[in-house]
Amino acid sequence: MHHSLPDEPQTLGADLRALRKARGLTLADLAERLGRSVGWLSQVERDKSDPSISDLRAIAKVLEVSISMLFRHAPATATEAGYIVRAAARRPMGSKTEGLVEELLSPDLTDDFEMVHSTFEPGSRVSEMVTRPTQEVAYLLSGTLQIEINDTVHTIYPGDSFRIRGEAFRWSNPYAEPAVAIWVIAPPVY
CATH class of the missing domain: 2.60.120.10 (Jelly Rolls)
Structure with missing residues (x-):
């Protein structure tokens, strides 16, 4: 089984799955609260489907996290953390199908x-x-x-x-x- 290194960024799907499990929710529980199918949610968690910004707002609300938590950057080096965000480190959010893709340029939300x-x-x-x-x-x-x-x-x-x-x-x-x-x-x- 592949374990990612601590400095290796998790995918959006992996983060969502971890947050869902941490809250004791099954795929069916979360899908029901979102009014979406289990299949759709499963695809999102496996990074086979990109949730739209609207979907992410709904998911973040149910999981009681800010959308910003989902906009995670890959970790920066010690000297760059809090100062520099490299283009390759940003996680694009949203979907081309909904028509809006956003990336957080700020190093964090402080x-x-x-x-x-x-x-x-x-x-x-x-x-x-x-x-x-x-x-x-x-x-x-x-x-x-x-x-x-x-x-x-x-x-x-x-x-x-x-x-x-x-x-x-x-x-x-x-x-x-x-x-x-x-x-x-x-x-x-x-």
């Missing part, structure tokens, strides 16, 4: 803010308006994004930035290219 790298897949959109008790500024690196803030739709191009302070918003990327943005969010919501 600051008054967090930095997140978001990739919005071509043709993706969030249908529900989102309202968060946060201040957020995003900068678009590439692609084109539509952001609706308080019923006004804005088209954002590379180099543009925008701010949301608790307003209801939703995004869409009706274009052929992925849109990539860096967000600074305070307080850290994940």
